[in-house]
Amino acid sequence: DAGVIQSPRHEVTEMGQEVTLRCKPISGHNSLFWYRQTMMRGLELLIYFNNNVPIDDSGMPEDRFSAKMPNASFSTLKIQPSEPRDSAVYFCASSLATLDVQYFGAGTRLSVL
């Protein structure tokens, strides 16, 4: 398996624009997680899905952030409108079950100017 695949690897956008980050989990994994990492705050769990259903989105910073998982092989994290403080590395991870080992993608480095 190719592992967790995220796209794009880098995204540069202007404040106010919509940003969509994409994730393809490892085939057969039932849990998917979105994280954000910054120098100031470290790693933060934003939301996780189990069997395509959002289970806990308490980490989503505000209404500008939304995540979907329309099927077992694809998830998106959308920011609309984007702000400079959203600049961070966004990671997607998947696992067989919620408490199993998580495998992380390479991340998307987002810069909002």
Add this chain to the structure above:
Amino acid sequence: KNQVEQSPQSLIILEGKNCTLQCNYTVSPFSNLRWYKQDTGRGPVSLTIMTFSENTKSNGRYTATLDADTKQSSLHITASQLSDSASYICVVSEGGGFKTIFGAGTRLFVKA
């Protein structure tokens, strides 16, 4: 307040030496504790996962310990290699749900 504190913040050791990283937590109720290794510019990679009943778990040259009574964990690296240079992150999950609390990490530098 649930917290995870790691020490030291950074560490420099010579190749071949051993080192131990610390993680103290106040998370309650406790579900599990994970250690991750994160190379610069890459996603974290899981090293170990320990539940309440486990007090030692090894993964190659990495050995994690857990004392659930004192709420302390350590990650011991034996015979360090240059490739061990990375950030090591301790993550504790609350019982009953999947609320995760991340430590700030320890930045390890292994020098030749």
